Amino acid sequence: MFRSTLILLSCSLFAGVLIAAAAFSGHERTRTRFVIQVGSKYGYIDRSGRIVIAPKYDLAWNFTEGLAAVYLSSTSGQIDSAGFIDETGRLVIPMRFQYARAFAEKRAEIEVDDKWGFIDRSGRFVVKPHYDQVQSFKEGFAAVELGDKWGFVNHRGREVIAPQYDLTWGFGEGLACVWRGTKCGYINRQNAVVIAFRFNECSGFHGGPSPVRVGKKWGYINKKGEFVVPPTYENAWPYFEGLAAVKLDGKWGYIDPSGKVMIVPQFEDGAPRFSIGEFREGLAAVKIGSQWGFINKQEQVVIPPRFVAVWHFSNGLAEVWDPDCAYIDTSGNTVWTAKRKSGVNGRQ
Secondary structure: OOOOEEOOOOOOOOOOEEHHHHOOOOHHHHOOOEEEEEOOEEEEEOOOOOEEEEEEEOEEOOOEOOEEEEEEEOOOOOEEEEEEEEOOOOEEEEEEEOEEEEEEOOEEEEEEOOEEEEEOOOOOEEEEEEEOEEOOOEOOEEEEEEOOEEEEEEOOOOEEEEEEEOEEEEEEOOEEEEEEOOEEEEEOOOOOEEEEEEEOEEOOOOOOOEEEEEOOEEEEEOOOOOEEEEEEEOEEEEEEOOEEEEEEOOEEEEEOOOOOEEEEEEEEOOOOOOOOOOOEOOEEEEEEOOEEEEEOOOOOEEEEEEEOEEEEEEOOEEEEEOOOEEEEEOOOOEEEEOOOOOOOOOOO
């Protein structure tokens, strides 16, 4: 699960997002602007559904830390320039990048001449475009790839862990899961191995034990590498708001950090686009039959299944397809909708 990309039909650029780069973002709680597409152009609405930045961009990311990456195409139709706007729509960092991603910890990933680096909020390079790929900053470190190996840089751009691993999802609660060949383990910020390379797949620590795969089964370990939930599941997600989604006998349910089943596996697998929702703002997206709806932690269906695709709630709104792209509030009321049937798969 964690070594693949997640593709999701969405009003905004959630498509093609690496799970590790997106799933643990803490910025969504304060979102005040939400990406929309009208025709072939992207703009933004506020939480009431009012358009506050007119659709005029060829692609756009959601706001984080008060800024959003936006994109324009050349006369050939190729998207080839990116910059950043503030929440009023003012261009504050010029369209001088080949590609750009969201800000995290006051740093944004940018691409110039097919190489990746980081800028600060003024647009100044803090890591010059030098790497083949990068991930967003988490806990002061960002994963960077050079020559098929991954390492880490700090906020000042210093390479604190030289590229040497085959893959990583970055740091979470002081530890980073990293791969050597087909096995993964965990290192600390000093690059010391604290959990041996003995798992087939792993994720980061996020509000509870970390999911790991041994053979074909998933379980959860603590920071000593000890299993607190034995490998019994067909798939497993990190913890969000105290619960983790797990798959058993082809159905999804939820467990608490001790491994106790809180919601019996009963929901359909929505793979490959979106297997199951994690809890955000007290609600999780679940697939019942062929449609998506939302449940609460008491297993009650609070928004009946009527959508063909969904994303989790963020500051009171969730992106859904019904089948047109729309935003709903936590009561299921439509806040904004677009009469369109085609999605955009964003680039990561």
